[in-house]
Amino acid sequence: MRGHRCSTCTRVETESDTDSDSGTMRCISCKEYYGRCDAGTCKECYEEASETEEELKREIDDLKAKVAFLRFWSPLDHHITHRSSAGPCFTDVVLVASSDDGLPGTASSVPVPAHKAVLASRSPVFKAMLENEMEESRSGIIKISDVSYDVLRTFVNYLYTAEACLDEQMAYDLLILAEKYEVKHLKAYCEKFLVSKLNWDNSFVSYAFAHQHNAKHLLESALSLITDNMDKLTKREEYMELVEKDPRLVVDIYEAYLSKQVNTAALKDSSSKKP
Amino acid sequence: MRGHRCSTCTRVETESDTDSDSGTMRCISCKEYYGRCDAGTCKECYEEASETEEELKREIDDLKAKVAFLRFWSPLDHHITHRSSAGPCFTDVVLVASSDDGLPGTASSVPVPAHKAVLASRSPVFKAMLENEMEESRSGIIKISDVSYDVLRTFVNYLYTAEACLDEQMAYDLLILAEKYEVKHLKAYCEKFLVSKLNWDNSFVSYAFAHQHNAKHLLESALSLITDNMDKLTKREEYMELVEKDPRLVVDIYEAYLSKQVNTAALKDSSSKKP
Numbered sequence: 205m206r207g208h209r210c211s212t213c214t215r216v217e218t219e220s221d222t223d224s225d226s227g228t229m230r231c232i233s234c235k236e237y238y239g240r241c242d243a244g245t246c247k248e249c250y251e252e253a254s255e256t257e258e259e260l261k262r263e264i265d266d267l268k269a270k271v272a273f274l275r276f277w278s279p280l281d282h283h284i285t286h287r288s289s290a291g292p293c294f295t296d297v298v299l300v301a302s303s304d305d306g307l308p309g310t311a312s313s314v315p316v317p318a319h320k321a322v323l324a325s326r327s328p329v330f331k332a333m334l335e336n337e338m339e340e341s342r343s344g345i346i347k348i349s350d351v352s353y354d355v356l357r358t359f360v361n362y363l364y365t366a367e368a369c370l371d372e373q374m375a376y377d378l379l380i381l382a383e384k385y386e387v388k389h390l391k392a393y394c395e396k397f398l399v400s401k402l403n404w405d406n407s408f409v410s411y412a413f414a415h416q417h418n419a420k421h422l423l424e425s426a427l428s429l430i431t432d433n434m435d436k437l438t439k440r441e442e443y444m445e446l447v448e449k450d451p452r453l454v455v456d457i458y459e460a461y462l463s464k465q466v467n468t469a470a471l472k473d474s475s476s477k478k479p
Numbered sequence: 480m481r482g483h484r485c486s487t488c489t490r491v492e493t494e495s496d497t498d499s500d501s502g503t504m505r506c507i508s509c510k511e512y513y514g515r516c517d518a519g520t521c522k523e524c525y526e527e528a529s530e531t532e533e534e535l536k537r538e539i540d541d542l543k544a545k546v547a548f549l550r551f552w553s554p555l556d557h558h559i560t561h562r563s564s565a566g567p568c569f570t571d572v573v574l575v576a577s578s579d580d581g582l583p584g585t586a587s588s589v590p591v592p593a594h595k596a597v598l599a600s601r602s603p604v605f606k607a608m609l610e611n612e613m614e615e616s617r618s619g620i621i622k623i624s625d626v627s628y629d630v631l632r633t634f635v636n637y638l639y640t641a642e643a644c645l646d647e648q649m650a651y652d653l654l655i656l657a658e659k660y661e662v663k664h665l666k667a668y669c670e671k672f673l674v675s676k677l678n679w680d681n682s683f684v685s686y687a688f689a690h691q692h693n694a695k696h697l698l699e700s701a702l703s704l705i706t707d708n709m710d711k712l713t714k715r716e717e718y719m720e721l722v723e724k725d726p727r728l729v730v731d732i733y734e735a736y737l738s739k740q741v742n743t744a745a746l747k748d749s750s751s752k753k754p
Contacts, residue, residue, distance in 0.1 A: 246519050276596075325551050326548070
């Protein structure tokens with residue numbers, strides 16, 4: 205139970221919502237009593253806000269139904285469920301994961317079936333590749349290099365469903381593919397996930413990764429986390445590695461830190477000058 | 480400017496939100512002054528409600544992005560834009576509108592290109608038709624009877640985009656197709672539109688149509704409108720026509736009216752018994 209006793213009013217508050225002379229009112233929403241200093245909105249605004257909330261919820265239901273309608277069954281689900289019956293799902297292209305090791309017969313070589321129309325609709329890179337009668341369009345085989353079968357499968361599935369089950373490694377791998385094939389929605393999805401998983405331990409890896417793959421939102425978040433912990437910076441092993449490997453990135457950290465210090469100083473300065 | 484002067488409090492309300500002894504407070508949301516009797520929520524609930532609203536809006540933005548990602552470009556747009564270049568969009572089937580008049584060379588005979596995978600994904604009827612190697616699957620031509628080219632075009636476009644520009648006639652025509660090919664999302668979309676356009680003039684047509692095409696939501700709304708205007712019922716031309724053509728539907732109207740009367744009477748009865 206929450207208390208709404210006013211801490212600054214001197215009036216004695218009696219817990220009654222009918223006594224118009226008392227200092228308390230009863231909240232329409234939580235039904236708790238509160239004092240004048242804890243007053244929120246008038247009744248009219250409360251009712252308007254409730255209507256708005258209902259409207260927003262209806263809009264969400266409509267959009268969810270639209271997503272469910274537009275969401276494709278993935279040929280992968282189909283592939284697995286109907287593997288024995290080999291039912292047709294009208295695929296006209298396969299994607300094949302090719303690792304650098306090039307070992308034949310590994311799981312990587314299992315082709316992932318897809319539709320040219322779906323690939324072209326989701327990725328401008330696939331669109332150009334398939335519409336321009338390049339090798340991939342003629343052969344019906346698209347080779348995706350440096351990727352495991354699992355990542356490729358998850359990538360293709362996302363193109364059909366806009367959904368993926370992520371862990372950090374999968375998010376890193378998918379973001380690389382999303383960047384390469386210009387699937388903006390997936391890139392944003394992975395970036396959001398990685399930002400939510402940011403911590404001091406993975407901040408350096410995330411920072412360097414974000415820089416390499418042009419993930420601005422992740423880059424800013426990682427940079428902010430690092431510059432909040434400058435006292436621990438130089439003690440980290442990754443710091444030394446980064447100085448060796450890519451000193452420009454370390455300079456960026458110091459520049460961001462300096463800029464933050466200047467801003468904080470300006471803020472302090474202006475607030476101390478207030479009457 | 481809205482006024483929130485309390486009409487039942489006897490206290491003299493001074494318009495100041497700093498005077499803690501006065502009877503007025505200032506609404507956090509609309510910034511107007513209000514009396515105790517117009518009080519809505521406490522500050523904590525107001526803040527929670529604002530957070531909830533922000534969260535719902537973020538969810539809507541996410542869902543809209545998902546819809547934009549999953550939404551297909553329609554091969555029709557493609558067809559028209561690139562008619563001269565005849566760029567490939569990997570369609571593997573065409574739909575042809577065939578009117579009963581069967582006149583060749585009319586606009587109806589222009590084939591509408593599509594993808595088997597999209598049709599099968601949106602409609603269980605197309606799925607069965609195409610997967611079971613029926614005539615349509617072999618020939619790559621699906622004939623849609625009793626429909627104009629415009630309606631067929633709009634129908635196919637909806638399967639790709641979940642969007643359609645409706646007027647009443649288009650909504651009727653599309654609902655029939657949606658019913659026939661079991662495209663639930665489109666049926667609900669048309670029904671919602673037709674309910675929004677219901678009025679006394681079209682109530683009979685809508686009622687009979689809804690009955691014929693199993694549109695429950697539209698049926699209930701039309702029935703409710705008709706039974707609210709029973710005094711005008713028997714004077715309508717459509718009433719006499721319906722008695723001739725389908726008396727069972729007229730019986731349903733009277734039954735609904737009777738049931739409404741009984742409910743209203745029961746409600747009055749229970750409220751008059753209150754102390």
